[in-house]
Amino acid sequence: xxxxxxxxxxxxxxxxxxxxxxxxxxxxxxxxxxxxxxxxxxxxxxxxxxxxxxxxxxxxxxxxxxxxxxxxxxxxxxxxxxxxxxxxxxxxxxxxxxxxxxxxxxxxxxxxxxxxxxxxxxxxxxxxxxxxxxxxxxxxxxxxxxxxxxxxxxxxxxxxxxxxxxxxxxxxxxxxxxxxxxxxxxxxxxxxxxxxxxxxxxxxxxxxxxxxxxxxxxxxxxxxxxxxxxxxxxxxxxxxxxxxxxxxxxxxxxxxxxxxxxxxxxxxxxxxxxxxxxxxxxxxxxxxxxxxxxxxxxxxxxxxxxxxxxxxxxxxxxxxxxxxxxxxxxxxxxxxxxxxxxxxxxxxxxxxxxxxxxxxxxxxxxxxxxxxxxxxxxxxxxxxxxxxxxxxxxxxxxxxxxxxxxxxxxxxxxxxxxxxxxxxxxxxxxxxxxxxxxxxxxxxxxxxxxxxxxxxxxxxxxxxxxxxxxxxxx
Numbered sequence: 490x491x492x493x494x495x496x497x498x499x500x501x502x503x504x505x506x507x508x509x510x511x512x513x514x515x516x517x518x519x520x521x522x523x524x525x526x527x528x529x530x531x532x533x534x535x536x537x538x539x540x541x542x543x544x545x546x547x548x549x550x551x552x553x554x555x556x557x558x559x560x561x562x563x564x565x566x567x568x569x570x571x572x573x574x575x576x577x578x579x580x581x582x583x584x585x586x587x588x589x590x591x592x593x594x595x596x597x598x599x600x601x602x603x604x605x606x607x608x609x610x611x612x613x614x615x616x617x618x619x620x621x622x623x624x625x626x627x628x629x630x631x632x633x634x635x636x637x638x639x640x641x642x643x644x645x646x647x648x649x650x651x652x653x654x655x656x657x658x659x660x661x662x663x664x665x666x667x668x669x670x671x672x673x674x675x676x677x678x679x680x681x682x683x684x685x686x687x688x689x690x691x692x693x694x695x696x697x698x699x700x701x702x703x704x705x706x707x708x709x710x711x712x713x714x715x716x717x718x719x720x721x722x723x724x725x726x727x728x729x730x731x732x733x734x735x736x737x738x739x740x741x742x743x744x745x746x747x748x749x750x751x752x753x754x755x756x757x758x759x760x761x762x763x764x765x766x767x768x769x770x771x772x773x774x775x776x777x778x779x780x781x782x783x784x785x786x787x788x789x790x791x792x793x794x795x796x797x798x799x800x801x802x803x804x805x806x807x808x809x810x811x812x813x814x815x816x817x818x819x820x821x822x823x824x825x826x827x828x829x830x831x832x833x834x835x836x837x838x839x840x841x842x843x844x845x846x847x848x849x850x851x852x853x854x855x856x857x858x859x860x861x862x863x864x865x866x867x868x869x870x871x872x873x874x875x876x877x878x879x880x881x882x883x884x885x886x887x888x889x890x891x892x893x894x895x896x897x898x899x900x901x902x903x904x905x906x907x908x909x910x911x912x913x914x915x916x917x918x919x920x921x922x923x924x925x926x927x928x929x930x931x932x933x934x935x936x937x938x939x940x941x942x943x944x945x946x947x948x949x950x951x952x953x954x955x956x957x958x959x960x961x962x963x
Contacts, residue, residue: 492957493518494655495949498712501658502560505552512552512563516545516607519565523609523656525956530654532631532647534570534582535611541565544607551605560715562605567651567660570611571618572598573692581694582614584627585816585823595692596724597661597703604719609657612647618663618696619644619809620828622879630879633676634950635916639876642671648706649676654953659707659716663693665700666801666887667894670921673706673906674871677917677945679936680706681713682894684927685901686731688717689724697808698729699847700801700898709946710907710936714738717929733927741934747783749935751776752864754789761794762890764873767912772870775909775920778942779868789860789867792853797899798891800853803838803846810835827884854900858925866935867923869893871906875916894921903929907936908945 493515496504504510520538527533548563573579573591580586594602601608613631615621621643622630631646633639634654641649645662649672652660662669664682673680681704688703695701705716718739723732753776758764764772776786791797809832810817821829861867870893883889897904903924910918924932940946 494522495953496658497708498560498564498658498715499709501564502715505563506557508553512545512548512607513542515563516541516565519609519656522654522956526654526656526952529637529952530632530634530650531629532612532651532656533610534580534613534628534647535578537577537608537610541607541609548605548607558603558605559719561601561719564606564659565609565657566601566606567609567612567648567657568598569614569645569648569661569663571614571663571694572661574598574608574611577611579611579694581617582626582628583616583824583828585820587627591692593692596689596726597720598692600719600722612651612660615644615646616825616828617694617813617832618665618668619831620825621646622882623825623827625825632879633876634952635677636876636914637952638878639916640675640879640882642675642872642876644668645672645706649673649678652676652678652706652708653950655949659705659712662704662706664702664704664898665696665805666892666898669704669706670871670894670904670906674919675876675917677908677911677919678706678708679710679713679905679907680704681717681903681905681929681933682897683717683721683929684731684903686729687733687927687929688720689722689727689730691724691726695812697805699808700805702898709940710905710933711739711742713905714742714930714933714937717933736930738930738933741930742937744934745783746779746935746938749784749866750864751779751784751786752789752861752867753786754791754867754869756790757794757893758870758873762873762893764870765875767875768870768873768918771910771918772920775939776868778939782938782942787864789864791857791860791896794891794893794896796849797853797896800846800850800899801892801895802888803842804850806835807838807843810838830884850899857896857900857902861925866932869921869923871919871921875912875914875918897921897923902926903932905932905936907939910945911948
């Protein structure tokens with residue numbers, strides 16, 4: 490392969506460990522690609538090529554000396570700009586925090602550093618992980634590499650675009666109602682919202698403490714598993730952190746799926762939030778592939794999607810407003826319009842509404858657990874449609890139609906977005922694979938088996954393939 494930026498984490502890690510690939514060469518390729526493409530894709534809020542090269546040189550020296558730290562050693566990784574980084578600004582993509590420079594790393598950032606990851610900078614997000622795509626912020630929103638007139642999904646927008654285009658091999662996202670899985674779906678990559686509590690949120694700007702999840706995004710499920718291995722672990726500084734044994738997230742990969750029981754939640758995308766015909770067809774084709782892999786498939790009915798969305802919206806709105814009230818009441822002009830208006834809704838939530846939403850959340854979680862008693866995973870759509878034009882996303886998008894991703898924030902279950910094809914216009918289509926609590930390894934293995942059995946991972950956006958010509962021309 491002549492284009493190092495198109496390597497997966499697994500491929501690059503193997504080559505680095507065998508001393509057939511220089512981390513410096515890999516970092517230089519990703520930096521060159523970013524310099525060629527980011528004026529078009531607008532993925533970075535803060536790009537740090539000098540620091541990345543220094544980290545790559547350090548990684549290379551350590552590896553050549555026989556001190557390999559693991560599969561992320563020397564791998565270029567981007568951070569959504571809500572992850573605190575000591576000495577480097579973390580803005581939440583907002584003028585409110587334009588000059589905020591943390592003194593400590595987020596716990597997950599520390600874990601990535603210890604694993605030898607090479608940070609390339611801070612990637613764009615919807616403002617405070619809720620307001621976007623917005624054009625009235627200090628930096629414009631990221632563009633979709635498959636069609637730059639389209640949005641990336643949110644809120645982990647820069648992460649989705651940077652991975653799909655090959656600017657980085659992996660990135661961190663966050664997910665309160667679908668903010669990892671949405672961009673993963675619309676950008677045609679893999680992204681997992683882990684089981685609630687499995688990854689620390691300490692040092693990650695909060696949106697809704699009882700719904701927020703940190704998680705990795707990458708080109709493949711296997712790459713997500715390699716990142717999870719470094720990221721997962723109990724953190725006493727995160728009150729929601731789960732003190733559970735950490736599995737080998739790659740252990741089930743490569744094993745047969747024969748006998749795996751899949752529950753398909755059709756009503757989420759056939760009646761509750763009606764998907765486009767191409768999404769429905771792609772899901773049906775994916776089920777055929779799973780059957781050929783030896784899985785059994787049965788329909789599973791959950792509560793209507795609108796019930797999950799109502800619970801998610803009330804809890805998120807109330808908690809987000811409680812975080813931002815001091816700033817919204819003193820300096821509202823520092824927010825973009827979409828973020829400000831969406832968060833301000835929380836001022837109208839009554840205490841009784843919030844309490845009742847939390848009660849209903851518990852009931853829904855128990856109902857989903859019962860529905861999953863005789864299946865191993867659930868499958869449903871990750872997005873009911875491919876990416877829309879970036880200037881045609883409604884301000885109240887998340888309230889117009891109930892989100893297909895939010896049920897698994899409400900329940901806290903691991904949910905993984907995997908590409909299952911493309912529409913006639915070449916835009917990615919995606920499913921969610923949902924597992925039982927702390928069975929993230931199973932979810933990732935199912936995604937990996939599907940990716941290996943199909944050809945979708947061999948396809949990249951045109952902009953990601955012809956960047957070297959653009960770089961020479963520049």
